[in-house]
Amino acid sequence: MTAPTTDANSDTATVDLPSDAPPIPEGATMVTVKIERYNPEVDDDLHWESYRIPALPSDRVLNLLHYIKWYVDGTLTFRRSCAHGVCGSDAMRINGVNRLACKVLMKDMFAKKGETTITVEPIKGLPVEKDLLVNMEPFFEAYKAIKPYLVTTGNDPTRERIQSVAERERFDDTTKCILCAACTTSCPVYWSEGSYFGPAAIVNAHRFIFDSRDEAAEERLDILNDIDGVWRCRTTFNCTDACPRGIQVTKAIQEVKRALMFRRR
């Protein structure tokens, strides 16, 4: 690995390709990947670092991060597991919007003119542990607080709990959540006030509130009726835009608001 060289046009360092990198494949274009990095053992604050690496149109942003980690700088830290948009590990801020790195294709990212620069930052609103890896604990705390499990009373039925197709359809959209935190960390209210439950927790509350088999809807509605609940939502639709599963997040939040407004007790 060569030493970082400082780019004359900016205060960020550009790292060159090492001599033992694999040959650049045919059809590849050189792109600049600008990553917001932070090493708690060395750095005082987050800083940008740029890497000029080859990219194929069929590559995903995750492939570029792998390239950097495997051939340029092994200290780059990020989460990823399945790499196919199912596990929800690699949510990050790519070119200013929250996306899963494994679902963003490079052919959609190339600049029409000049060289392509892609910025990658950790998701906002959660404490950065190292590079693109954030502490997800506050996110899961909000998730656990809305009781994301089936709550019933009485004896368990001897056979399955019957549900009609229409009843299942009612909450189908919110069953798709993979808890990647892309929506919650795209929410401006969540950025400034971490005690807000956030879109993901409300989506998962919605999944049980509207489930005909569940009996704790009232309890969850009470939780979301308080100061940190759904009334904090400003309907900016950042969450709906960020969701890699295409969940209509803002709609789900509005449906919880409507359920609160018209419930009888």
Next chain:
Amino acid sequence: MTTTEAPLSVDKPRSPGRPAARRSNFELYSWVFMRLSGVVLLFLVLGHMLIMLFLDGGVHRINFAFVAGRWASPFWQLWDLTMLWLAGLHGGNGLRTVINDYSRSDRTRFWLKMLLYCSIVLTVVLGTYVLFTFDPNIS
């Protein structure tokens, strides 16, 4: 037998992450109030501005006599009273949400809200007092 430095008990086991829900509908009502008062204010404020600024020579004809003449009618008194209360509470509630969203420490939040509530009470009470005790024959 080996001993470890690690404590055997967990600090605050099962301490809840957040306070239990208060079962209060305050946030719900304030949200509904914002929507309803917003719609009413749209007519009240635009109507008020149309009368005060554009019709019949607009802003140039406003003087003590004009205001006195308008407040002689209970209709305009009621109009201005509704506008005062709705605008004060609507704007105040909006600022309350902004303070809730943006203040970082509990102390800042508390004092900003106190300042806000005092200014709302002062404006609304003073306005209401003037509306009801207005004397057109004041020298």
